[in-house]
Amino acid sequence: MTRVETKSATVGATTVDNQIYSKIAAKAASKIPGVGASSGGLLQLGKPRAIAGKPAATADVLGGTVAVKLKVGIRYPLSLQQTCEAIRQQVTDELVQFLGVSSVQVDIDVAWLHAVSANAGERSLL
Numbered sequence: 001m002t003r004v005e006t007k008s009a010t011v012g013a014t015t016v017d018n019q020i021y022s023k024i025a026a027k028a029a030s031k032i033p034g035v036g037a038s039s040g041g042l043l044q045l046g047k048p049r050a051i052a053g054k055p056a057a058t059a060d061v062l063g064g065t066v067a068v069k070l071k072v073g074i075r076y077p078l079s080l081q082q083t084c085e086a087i088r089q090q091v092t093d094e095l096v097q098f099l100g101v102s103s104v105q106v107d108i109d110v111a112w113l114h115a116v117s118a119n120a121g122e123r124s125l126l
């Protein structure tokens with residue numbers, strides 16, 4: 001857990017669990033079009049089937065610095081570089097906005113690509 005200093009007229013400390021940082025990061029990443037969970041099935045253990053769901057995220061906090069690790073699936077043929085940069089920006093913006101962190105590092109593991117086939121409604125994996 002991480003203590004977050006607050007500037008208010010009242011006295012006390014605010015403690016934010018690392019899971020909160022992870023959940024905010026996963027939700028932020030899922031807002032980027034074409035980004036989703038890294039796997040599918042029951043408990044996220046099966047083969048990827050769709051681009052739905054939030055990416056897996058973990059966060060480590062040291063003072064005002066947060067290191068986030070994301071495992072994502074990305075829709076093909078999106079640019080991986082541009083999509084990952086958009087994920088980093090969105091995650092950083094939301095962690096700064098909601099938790100007031102001063103520094104964010106976002107590491108991204110692209111676990112799979114999701115391609116839409118030529119057949120309408122049929123999807124395949126790369």
